[in-house]
Amino acid sequence: NYFHLGVKEKVCVLNDANEAILIKRTSSFMISALKVASYFTLVLPLLASLPLLLLSAQQYFNKEQRFKVASDLQDLSPEAQNIAKEILYAENGDRKVWENFGGVPESLKEYPNSVKFIKQSKILFAISAFGNGHEIQYDADHQPKILCNGVFTRVDDLLNEHGFIFDKFGLLRDKEDREWNYTFGKGLQQVDWKFDKEIPSYRLSSDEMKELAAIGAEFDAEKRPVTKESCFIQVLTADHGVVPETGLFKNLASQVPGHAAVRFVKADGTVYSTGLESLFIRSELFGHPKQFLHTIPAGISKVDYEELRPFHNKYVTTIPIKPEDFETIINELDLLSKSDVMTFNFGRMNCTAFAQFVLNRVGVELETRTIIRSIFWNMLPDSPMLAKLNSRFGIEMNHTFGNWIIQKICRSLGANKVSDLVDQTKEPPVVHPIWSRFWSFYTQETWGGLKDDENRGFFNPEIVTWQKKQGSTRVFQYQPNKPQFNIVGGVKC
Numbered sequence: 001n002y003f004h005l006g007v008k009e010k011v012c013v014l015n016d017a018n019e020a021i022l023i024k025r026t027s028s029f030m031i032s033a034l035k036v037a038s039y040f041t042l043v044l045p046l047l048a049s050l051p052l053l054l055l056s057a058q059q060y061f062n063k064e065q066r067f068k069v070a071s072d073l074q075d076l077s078p079e080a081q082n083i084a085k086e087i088l089y090a091e092n093g094d095r096k097v098w099e100n101f102g103g104v105p106e107s108l109k110e111y112p113n114s115v116k117f118i119k120q121s122k123i124l125f126a127i128s129a130f131g132n133g134h135e136i137q138y139d140a141d142h143q144p145k146i147l148c149n150g151v152f153t154r155v156d157d158l159l160n161e162h163g164f165i166f167d168k169f170g171l172l173r174d175k176e177d178r179e180w181n182y183t184f185g186k187g188l189q190q191v192d193w194k195f196d197k198e199i200p201s202y203r204l205s206s207d208e209m210k211e212l213a214a215i216g217a218e219f220d221a222e223k224r225p226v227t228k229e230s231c232f233i234q235v236l237t238a239d240h241g242v243v244p245e246t247g248l249f250k251n252l253a254s255q256v257p258g259h260a261a262v263r264f265v266k267a268d269g270t271v272y273s274t275g276l277e278s279l280f281i282r283s284e285l286f287g288h289p290k291q292f293l294h295t296i297p298a299g300i301s302k303v304d305y306e307e308l309r310p311f312h313n314k315y316v317t318t319i320p321i322k323p324e325d326f327e328t329i330i331n332e333l334d335l336l337s338k339s340d341v342m343t344f345n346f347g348r349m350n351c352t353a354f355a356q357f358v359l360n361r362v363g364v365e366l367e368t369r370t371i372i373r374s375i376f377w378n379m380l381p382d383s384p385m386l387a388k389l390n391s392r393f394g395i396e397m398n399h400t401f402g403n404w405i406i407q408k409i410c411r412s413l414g415a416n417k418v419s420d421l422v423d424q425t426k427e428p429p430v431v432h433p434i435w436s437r438f439w440s441f442y443t444q445e446t447w448g449g450l451k452d453d454e455n456r457g458f459f460n461p462e463i464v465t466w467q468k469k470q471g472s473t474r475v476f477q478y479q480p481n482k483p484q485f486n487i488v489g490g491v492k493c
Contacts, residue, residue: 094119100481101128106142114144114155117164121172125308125483126182130202134187147187158188169279181302195274195300195337197330201307202485204269211488212265216320219472224320231326233319233362234263234487235355237464241312248381255379258460260355261304263487264330267323271487274333275304276354276438278344280421293415297422298344298438300337300354308483314476315467315493316486321362329361335429341439343422347372347415347457349438355463357434368462373402375459468493 086109098108098115101124108115118124118136123146127134137145137152145152158164163175171193172180179192184202191199204212217226237260243253261275278298336342343349356368380386410416418424428439467473474490 097124103136104138104142104144107138107144110142111144111156113159117155117159118144118146120166121164121182122308123182123188126303128481129308129483129485130184133185149189150186171279183302191302193277193279193299193302195272195302195333197272197334199302200270201263201273201303202271202487204265204271204487206269208488209265209267209269212318213320215472215474215488216318217472219317219319219470226320229267229323230320231267231323232263232265233321233358234265234316235319235359235463235467236261236263236306236314236316236486237460237467238306238309238311238314239464240310251381252379255375255461258464259306260351260460260463261306262355262358264326265487266326271485272330273301273304273307273485275301275306276342276344276349276351277301277305280419290412290414291417291419292413293346293410294417294419295343295345295349295422296419297340298342298349299340300333300342307485310480311478314478314486315464315473316476316490317467317470317473319359319362319364319472325362329358332361332431332435335431336435336438339426339429340423341426341428343418343439347410350458352460352463353437353458356458357437361432361434366463366466368458368460368466369456370459370462371456372406 094112094115095105095108097119099105103115103124127136127146134147139145139154143154143156145154146158147153148158162180164172164180165175167173174180174190178190180188180190181193182188183191183199185200189199212232213226213230216224216230216232237258239253239256239258243249243256245253259275261273264272264274276298277300278296280296352368356366359366428436470493473493475493476486476490
């Protein structure tokens, strides 16, 4: 027998002989009342929102409990099991995503833990982007199978064999603390997240390479003619539409920092997606504001973390390079990745600096360093009054005062310090001197002084401005539920 007690309370009871299962959620009326209270409370907004936070936590743990209940359904009779699975499926938070990505509903009903693993590990999004040869397969009983070391394997077998968990950085590890990642061609593998020239990120077809060559030919065709042997570099940046690009917010939107990454495309279609990344941004760093500008350990990623994330606009600029330049820089990045000497800093050694140095390394002139105080001035809306004040009192040109403020802010956030997490005893590899900035910069210069040169940082909007001037730049918009690499196609900028 099945009883559904109240639409508002969403209390579901299954009763089969002496067997019973309870799935309970808080009343929607109570949620609405708490929201109204928080909206109209002005004196104690934090106190008013505390019940909502507790309620959210309760709902989260209730969701986890539903998954635990689902694993115990074998104790119920077949009829009760079927009813319970239908209810759990309707209540499952992964249902919408799973269905949108073409997942089989029966798999979520029968194996919710397997589906949860595919989604939580981001394997679902990688499978969507990689396409042919990576699609999820299913057994006769609807158990999902994913590509693992080149062979399709049942997910529940993988979970039982390796006991996967997620560490504090969100990395997937097995019971022996070994890192695993989902890669192109092989699927789930016991490899780390750092760049390796033996493990490409993707591969283009011959038709896609022809399209890419046509786009690349629009970048300074006289100095960089495209041939059949040509390789390509792609610089990509993305904005997430955080600030509207209209009216008073237009200038502010143009100055919002973002991420920059670099792709390398070989003449045979092999693609490497790279970027500078530090895992410590995900954990210790934001827990300690005074360490925000510390220099911390970093690495070059195997697949840039922004590749498959949703975005508002993505700008991709294609640049043809010679095969020998391609091999040289790929080998240098491989050495840097294996040496584990790279470091990260939000101002001076960030993803924008990495993208600029890649371009400089292959002969493309680009300078993204910007005086920090001028960024704040450029955020202000266009106004005759502000222009008049600036011309009369020299607001923008008051170097000493502006830099003094920047100095105080930077030092309060831990500038000019190297984190204890950085192992400064490691020997860097023999590569081009341009890369040495990523492990020796803070022994040479300071951050937040009174001179303009001491207050410059590598600033992402400078790359975007440069991209919009290039004939080989294409703009992409995110397609919901269809993560992809956006290498060819798009609209000319």
